Amino acid sequence: MSPRLEWRVATLAGSRTETATARTLLLDVPGWPGHVPGQHVDVRLTDEDGYSTERSYSLATPADGDRVELTIQRVKGGEVSEYLTDTFAVGDPVELRGPVGGWFVWHPSRTGPVLLVAGGAGIVPLMAMVRARRLARSRAPFRLIYSVRSPSDQFYAAELRRAVRDEGGLDITTVYTRSAPTGVPRPPRRIGAADLELYGWPPRFEPTCFVCGPTGFVEKVASTLVGLGHDPRRVRTERFGPTGD
Numbered sequence: 001m002s003p004r005l006e007w008r009v010a011t012l013a014g015s016r017t018e019t020a021t022a023r024t025l026l027l028d029v030p031g032w033p034g035h036v037p038g039q040h041v042d043v044r045l046t047d048e049d050g051y052s053t054e055r056s057y058s059l060a061t062p063a064d065g066d067r068v069e070l071t072i073q074r075v076k077g078g079e080v081s082e083y084l085t086d087t088f089a090v091g092d093p094v095e096l097r098g099p100v101g102g103w104f105v106w107h108p109s110r111t112g113p114v115l116l117v118a119g120g121a122g123i124v125p126l127m128a129m130v131r132a133r134r135l136a137r138s139r140a141p142f143r144l145i146y147s148v149r150s151p152s153d154q155f156y157a158a159e160l161r162r163a164v165r166d167e168g169g170l171d172i173t174t175v176y177t178r179s180a181p182t183g184v185p186r187p188p189r190r191i192g193a194a195d196l197e198l199y200g201w202p203p204r205f206e207p208t209c210f211v212c213g214p215t216g217f218v219e220k221v222a223s224t225l226v227g228l229g230h231d232p233r234r235v236r237t238e239r240f241g242p243t244g245d
């Protein structure tokens with residue numbers, strides 16, 4: 001096994017509340033080798049009886065020494081996400097392995113247009129890309145389409161608002177599936193071809209597209225993008241959660 005993929009003991013240094021059901025974990029991971037935006041880690045929990053279980057979580061921020069941030073959406077009845085959002089306390093350890101993944105990544109040296117399409121917690125690795133763009137003072141044209149159920153489900157809301165205000169070349173559109181804020185003309189509904197055409201890039205601009213979220217969301221968005229004329233080789237996907245979600 002590559003030495004980069006050894007299990008390391010991380011410690012919770014702090015946390016931020018993102019929504020009523022999501023929490024960002026600030027973890028200190030001594031010896032962390034660094035990572036590229038879009039990659040994820042495996043997290044392993046082991047109880048006193050020796051039973052252990054693993055889940056994958058995307059890295060929410062660009063590499064920053066030994067500090068790693070993850071944002072966890074609590075899944076009702078979920079073995080790992082309920083523990084990490086409700087019980088895991090500052091000073092507690094957790095095992096972590098990574099970084100994992102080499103295809104669903106954006107390198108800040110890339111200058112071409114980028115389309116990011118997030119469904120729910122799928123914003124996490126895409127936020128790492130938005131943050132890396134800012135850190136590198138990149139001018140790569142970015143468009144983010146972020147699909148959420150309602151305004152209160154949006155992660156990183158204040159930071160995204162500031163980013164649109166302060167960072168040239170970054171456009172963000174939030175689309176709502178269940179309830180939209182007053183004054184938003186688009187009625188709540190699932191993301192479709194019209195949204196991707198209106199808020200994304202035309203295929204002739206040859207954007208690299210990153211699509212992340214629940215499996216059903218990713219499959220629908222990716223096939224719609226290809227149907228609109230985007231080259232499938234430029235549509236990169238990351239699926240969270242069970243099939244058909």
Ligand SMILES: Cc1cc2nc3c(=O)[nH]c(=O)nc-3n(C[C@H](O)[C@H](O)[C@H](O)COP(=O)(O)OP(=O)(O)OC[C@H]3O[C@@H](n4cnc5c(N)ncnc54)[C@H](O)[C@@H]3O)c2cc1C
Pocket residue numbers: 040055056057058059071072073074075076077078079080081082121124125214238239240241242245
């Ligand atoms: C590459 C990758 C990166 C990921 N990154 C993130 C991330 O950044 N943030 C994040 O919150 N999650 C992320 N996930 C999802 C995460 O790995 C877990 O699947 C999720 O936290 C649920 O685990 P659990 O142990 O709480 O639920 P489980 O105990 O595994 O499942 C409980 C119940 O919920 C259902 N379920 C499982 N996962 C989901 C889901 N995602 N959505 C809806 N229902 C589900 C199961 O079918 C089951 O019925 C990622 C997944 C992958 C594959």
